[in-house]
Amino acid sequence: GNSSNYSNEVSATPIAATPSASSNANLSSMAVSGITLSPSFDPGTFSYTASVANGVTLVIVTPTISDSNAKVKVNGTAVTSGQASGAINLNVGSTQITVVVTAQDGKTVQTYTVNVSRAEAVTASSTAPIQVTTKPVSITVPASVTNAEIVVATTMAGSSKEAMLPLVEVQAATTLGNVSIMIPDGTKITAPGNWDGTIKLPQVLSNSSVTINHGIVSAVIEVGSTEVSLTFDRAVRLLIPNQGGKKAGFVRNGVFTEITGTVTADTQAAADHEIAAGGDAKMMIGSDLVIWTKHFTLFVSYTQVDSTSNTVTRSGGGGGGGAATNSATISATSGGKTTLNGATIEVPAGAMDSNIQVTVDIVSDTSILPMDSALQLVSEVYEIKKDKDGEFSKPVVITLPFDKTKVDSAKWTAGVYWLNEQTHKWMSLESLNVDEANGTASGSVNHFTKFAVLALDKAKTEQPQTNEADFADIKGQWYESNVRELVKLGAINGYPDNTFRPDANITRAEFVTVIVKAFQLGEHEGKTFAD
Known part of the structure; x- marks a missing residue:
């Protein structure tokens, strides 16, 4: 038979594969x-912890998914x-x-x-320390409480002791304002082997408790321990209110x-990373001074002054900025009350014939001043x-602050004294008044010189406020x-x-002064002389 040849053309259209869901x-x-996670976030780590102070009552979580097709619930x-x-x-x-992420496939969940x-x-x-365990704690120290402490459990590590702390927040009410401390969760403390686990909470001490060459002390904060050195493996934040712009030291x-030292940011991460072991850094936050530290000790804020000066001048009154003020004018007719460098001077009306300019300096080198064996200095020398x-012509009242922690009233009697430059003796002022609670003492005097608050040892019979003549x-x-x-x-x-110099001449003014003082004569109406 006959055969025929033929062909068919077939074309195929490829079908795109459906991608599998992620x-x-x-x-x-x-x-x-407001929270630092522990450990730091990693996509492959699924469990975290964090601690917050008692004042933190809510948080907000912001999760970001790796695959935009996934879904997330908080x-x-x-x-x-x-988004938050x-x-x-x-x-x-x-x-x-809980943060739950569901993948695009609808099956995979993390x-x-x-x-x-x-x-x-x-x-x-003031009576019992706070026991700190593994739980975070926010501690308030009222202004009336002294020597507040916490106690932590310690373990031996060679010849040293160590302790692990939870988050510890402290707010201490002081004369400076609220001094705060934040110890981060998981901080390890290292101390000498004789440490008993006690940590002193922040307490304000007298400015006179620290002397800085050519510096005006503004605040002294004691924290930690006075007996042993405490160091931390993480930075601790100390805030001293109203000390912004001051220098700091310890x-x-x-x-x-x-x-x-400084840190690039006021954050735990920056301070932990940038501060060396046992080191410190400072920064100004608003009007406050913040010290990030890896050790506890005595911290000080101060202002540098002219290094050529023999005396230290402190700023009078509150407020910031401006030059230090250590002088004021007092009116003769109305008198006046002024506080300069911590010393308060109250001059009654009519105590002088004309207006006066009063200046108060703080003597920086007290080692050159005489001091009786029965006395101890408990204030600055003004x-x-x-x-x-x-x-x-009328008594002037001088009021000075003093370090009340140095005066045990059972053993010492505090009072304001003036230095007699001729006899080199400290003399007690008249009308003494001591406010032990606020750490101030006052008295009356009719002249200016060097003044200080001294404590007299009650056990010693010597009375330094009484002059003793020993003229050869x-x-x-x-x-x-x-x-x-x-x-x-x-x-x-x-x-x-x-010497007394019995044959020396004296003026009529000197003679009248002797009579007035000997008979304690008061002021009376009568004729006055221009000279």
């Missing part, structure tokens, strides 16, 4: 407001990737937050958990060291001057006993070379 259920980041509520969740309330104790521990609120007392083993000669040129003379009595009355003084 199984990526990871987060690329997760942030919790505590069961859907959240847009990279709703507010999550925190209970005192532990609160668990759960991240954050357990947040909110600190318990505790109030410190005292260790009696040696003052300025803090010159040199008070005026621009006019002569004594006041009156011994054996018929008038010796009379001269000694006049010296005791404060009516007369000898000369700097410990």
Whole structure:
């Protein structure tokens, strides 16, 4: 048979494969407001912890997913990737937050958990230390409480002791304002082997407790331990209110060291990373001074002054900025009350003939001043001057602050004294008044010189406020006993070379002064003389 040839043309259209749905259920980041996660976030780590102070009552979570096709929920509520969740309330104790990511395939699910521990609120007392365990704690120290402490459990590590701390927040009410400390969760303390686990909470000490060459001390904060050195493996934040712009330093083993380090941000991460072991840094936050430190000791804020000056001048009154003020004008007709460098001077009306300029300097080198064996210095030494000669016709009241921690009232009697430059003796002021609670002492006097608060040892019989004449040129003379009595009355003084000079001439003004002081005469109406 016949055959025929033929062909068919066939064309094929390729069919695109349907891509499989993603199984990526990871987060690329997760942030919790105001919280540092432990450990730091990693997409492959699914369990975290964090601690917050008692004052933190809620947080917000911002999760970001790795795959834009995945879905994410925070505590069961859907959240847009990279956007904040709703507010999550925190209970005192532990609160668990769950972040659940569902992959595009609808099958793969990954759960991240954050357990947040909110600190318990505790109030410190003067009678018993606070026991700190593994739970975070927020401590309030009232202004009336002294020597507040916490105690932690310690373990031996070779010849040293160590302790692990939870988050510890402290708010201490002081004369400076609220001094705060924040010890981060998981901080390890290292101390000498004789440490008993006690940590002193911040306490304000007298400015006179620290002397800085050519510096005006503004605040002294003691924290940690006075007996042993405490160091930390993480930075601790100390805030001293209203000290912004001041220099800062610390005292260790009696040696003052300025803090010159800084950090790039006021954050735990920056301070931990940028501060060396055992180091410090400082920064100004608003009007406050913040010190980040990896050790506890005595911290100081101060202002540098001219290094050529022999005395230290302190700023009078509050407020910031401006030059130091150590002088003021007082009216003759109305009198006045002024506080300069911490010393308060109250001059009554009519105590002088004309207006005066009063200046108060703080003597920086007190080692050159005489000091009786029965006395101890418990304040700064204030040199008070005026621009006019002569004594006041009415008593002037001087009030000075002192370090009350140095005065045990059972053993010592505090009072304001003035330095007699001729006899080199400290003399007690009249009308003494001591406010032990506020650490101030006052008294009356009719002239200006150097003043200080001294404490007299009650156990010693020597009374340094009484002048004792020991003039070589009156011994054996018929008038010796009379001269000694006049010296005791404060009516007369000898000369700097410990002589009386009985044959020397005196002016009528000097004679009248002796009479007035000897008989303690008061002011009366009558004729006055221009000279």
